[in-house]
Amino acid sequence: MDELAAQRIAKAEALRARGTDPYPPRVARSHTADAVNQIVEAWPPDRTEGADLEVDVTGRVVGRRDQGKATFLDLRDGSGRIQVLFRQNSLADYDSLKLIDFGDFIGVHGSPIRTRTGQPTVAGTAWTMLTKALHAPPEKYHGLADAEIRQRRRYLDLMANEETRRVFTVRSKVVAAIRRFLDDRGFLEVETPVLQEAAGGAAARPFVTHFNALGEDRFLRISLELHLKRLVVGGFDKVYEMGRIFRNEGLGAKYNPEFTMIETYEAYADYNDVAAMVEEMVSGVAENVLGTTTFAFRGHEISLARPWRRVTFHDALREYGALDLDAFPDVATLGAELRRRKVDFAPTAGYGKLCDEAMSAYVEPNLIQPTFLMDYPIEISPLAKSKPGNPRLVERWEIFMGGFEAGNAYTELNDPVEQRVRFEEQLALKAAGDDEAELMDEDFLFALEHGMPPTGGFGMGIDRLLMILTGQPTIREVILFPQHKTVKE
RNA sequence: GGGCCUGUAGCUCAGUUGGAAGAGCAGUGGACUUUUAAUCCAUUGGUCCAGGGUUCGAGUCCCUGCGGGCCUACCA
Numbered sequence: 252m253d254e255l256a257a258q259r260i261a262k263a264e265a266l267r268a269r270g271t272d273p274y275p276p277r278v279a280r281s282h283t284a285d286a287v288n289q290i291v292e293a294w295p296p297d298r299t300e301g302a303d304l305e306v307d308v309t310g311r312v313v314g315r316r317d318q319g320k321a322t323f324l325d326l327r328d329g330s331g332r333i334q335v336l337f338r339q340n341s342l343a344d345y346d347s348l349k350l351i352d353f354g355d356f357i358g359v360h361g362s363p364i365r366t367r368t369g370q371p372t373v374a375g376t377a378w379t380m381l382t383k384a385l386h387a388p389p390e391k392y393h394g395l396a397d398a399e400i401r402q403r404r405r406y407l408d409l410m411a412n413e414e415t416r417r418v419f420t421v422r423s424k425v426v427a428a429i430r431r432f433l434d435d436r437g438f439l440e441v442e443t444p445v446l447q448e449a450a451g452g453a454a455a456r457p458f459v460t461h462f463n464a465l466g467e468d469r470f471l472r473i474s475l476e477l478h479l480k481r482l483v484v485g486g487f488d489k490v491y492e493m494g495r496i497f498r499n500e501g502l503g504a505k506y507n508p509e510f511t512m513i514e515t516y517e518a519y520a521d522y523n524d525v526a527a528m529v530e531e532m533v534s535g536v537a538e539n540v541l542g543t544t545t546f547a548f549r550g551h552e553i554s555l556a557r558p559w560r561r562v563t564f565h566d567a568l569r570e571y572g573a574l575d576l577d578a579f580p581d582v583a584t585l586g587a588e589l590r591r592r593k594v595d596f597a598p599t600a601g602y603g604k605l606c607d608e609a610m611s612a613y614v615e616p617n618l619i620q621p622t623f624l625m626d627y628p629i630e631i632s633p634l635a636k637s638k639p640g641n642p643r644l645v646e647r648w649e650i651f652m653g654g655f656e657a658g659n660a661y662t663e664l665n666d667p668v669e670q671r672v673r674f675e676e677q678l679a680l681k682a683a684g685d686d687e688a689e690l691m692d693e694d695f696l697f698a699l700e701h702g703m704p705p706t707g708g709f710g711m712g713i714d715r716l717l718m719i720l721t722g723q724p725t726i727r728e729v730i731l732f733p734q735h736k737t738v739k740e
Numbered sequence: 741g742g743g744c745c746u747g748u749a750g751c752u753c754a755g756u757u758g759g760a761a762g763a764g765c766a767g768u769g770g771a772c773u774u775u776u777a778a779u780c781c782a783u784u785g786g787u788c789c790a791g792g793g794u795u796c797g798a799g800u801c802c803c804u805g806c807g808g809g810c811c812u813a814c815c816a
Contacts, residue, residue, distance in 0.1 A: 366776090393751075455816075
C-alpha cells in the first residue's frame with residue numbers, strides 16, 4: 252500500500268491521542284507571512300528581537316531544516332513565505348515537531364526576530380496542526396516538470412512552481428482590468444445562454460448535448476455575438492460579455508475546445524472606433540497589470556504600445572505572399588494558383604475560404620507585432636457590413652500578435668434584408684460541404700428587423716492574449732485545467 | 741489522421757555490448773541550538789506501463805497493446 256501515507260495517518264492519530272484535532276475547524280491567525288516579513292524588514296538593521304510583539308502565522312510547511320535542538324520550518328501562505336524557528340528551550344514538547352511533515356498546514360505562535368543571516372523569522376513558542384497532508388508536495392528542488400501532471404493536477408503545479416502561480420495571478424488581474432476598463436467606459440456586462448437551440452456567430456463546429464425535460468438537443472455556444480446584438484436592438488448601447496465558449500475542434504498550442512471569449516458591442520461606433528478602443532484597452536491593461544507593454548514571446552519581443560499597425564487583407568497578401576487577389580478573382584483562378592503554390596485547402600472551399608487559407612499560409616505567421624488586418628472577403632464574414640464601394644469586402648479586422656489571431660471585429664451588418672441573403676449564401680456553402688458555415692437564425696433576423704443601430708462589435712480570445720502577456724508558448728499554460736483525454740483505468 | 745519522442749522508487753532522473761535494478765530529494769533511525777537545496781552517518785522503499793516473443797539470461801532487442809508529450813494537419 253502507500254506506506255508514506257500510512258505514516259502520515261499514524262502521525263495524525265498520534266495528534267488525536269494527545270487530544271489535538273489534526274483538522275481543526277478554526278485557526279488563530281494574526282499576520283500573513285508577508286506582513287511579518289514587512290514588519291521585520293522595517294526594523295533598524297541592528298535590531299534582532301521583537302519580543303514585545305506576538306504573532307500567529309499559518310501556512311503550508313514547504314521547508315524544513317533540522318538543527319538538533321533547533322528546527323527551522325518554512326511556511327507558505329497566499330502572501331508568501333515566512334521562516335519559523337523552534338528551539339528546545341523555548342518550545343514545550345520539542346519532540347512533537349516530529350509529527351510535522353512537508354505539505355502539512357500548521358499554525359505557529361511566537362515573536363518576530365531577525366536571524367544572524369538577516370532572515371525575518373518567527374521564533375515559535377507553540378504550534379498547532381491545521382491540516383495534516385497525506386502526501387508530500389512535489390520534490391523540492393527539481394519540482395514538477397511533467398506537463399501532463401502539471402495540467403491534470405494543477406494544485407501540484409501551483410505548489411511546486413512559482414511561475415505557474417504568477418501566470419494565473421496575472422490572468423486573474425488581466426480579466427479584472429478588462430472589466431474595469433469596459434465598466435469605466437459605460438459598458439454593461441451581461442450574460443447570455445450557453446445552451447442554445449442553434450450555435451451561431453462563428454465558423455466552428457459545436458458540441459451537442461441533450462435537454463431531457465424538453466426532449467430536445469442543445470448546442471453549446473460557439474460565440475457570444477448573436478445574443479449580444481439582440482441586446483443592442485433592445486436598447487443597451489454598450490454591452491459586453493466575458494465567458495466560456497466551446498468549439499468542437501482539436502487540441503493544440505493555440506487551441507483548447509473551451510476557451511474564454513470577450514465580446515463587446517457599441518452602438519453608434521464602427522470598426523475604426525473599435526480598433527482605437529481595443530488598442531487602448533490592451534496596452535492599458537498590460538501597463539496596469541504588468542507595468543510594461545513589452546513582452547517576450549517565443550523568441551520575439553512584442554510591443555503592445557499604441558498605435559498598432561493597420562494593413563489591409565489584400566495588401567498583406569501582396570506584401571507577405573506576393574499574391575495579388577485582384578489577379579485571381581474567383582474560385583477557379585485562385586484555387587489553381589494556391590495549388591500551384593502548394594497551399595492546402597478543402598475541396599469544398601469557397602472563394603473567401605481560399606483567401607483565408609492564403610492569409611493563414613503567408614500572412615499570419617509574419618504578424619508578430621500587434622497588427623490590425625483590415626477589410627476581409629465578404630464570403631467568410633456573413634455578419635459584417637459590406638465596405639462602401641467594394642461589394643466583395645466587409646468592414647472587418649482581425650488582430651494578430653505573436654503569429655496568431657487574437658481578436659476579430661466588424662462594423663455590424665444591420666440591414667435585415669441583406670443579412671437574410673448572407674445567411675442564405677451560408678446555407679448554400681453548407682450544402683456544398685462546408686460544415687462550419689453559419690446557420691440561418693430566424694429569431695436573430697426578426698430582432699434585426701426591428702432595427703439595430705449602427706454598431707461596432709469586437710471579440711477576443713482572452714487565453715491567447717494571456718499567452719502574450721505571460722510569455723507562455725501554449726494555451727494550455729494559461730488555462731488552469733485544459734482538456735485532456737480521459738484517463739483509462 | 742501523419743511524423744518524432746516517451747513510460748524505471750512518492751518526486752526528479754541515470755542505467756554502457758543483453759549478464760546481481762541505481763543516485764539525489766522525500767521517508768525512517770541517529771549527530772548537530774541561527775539554518776535556508778542545511779550538513780554528516782545509517783537505512784526502508786521497485787508489477788522497470790501491460791502482454792507476447794528472441795535468448796542460457798531482457799529495464800535493455802523484436803512484436804502487439806495501453807498511456808502520455810511535441811510537431812504537423814483541420815480549427816480562433
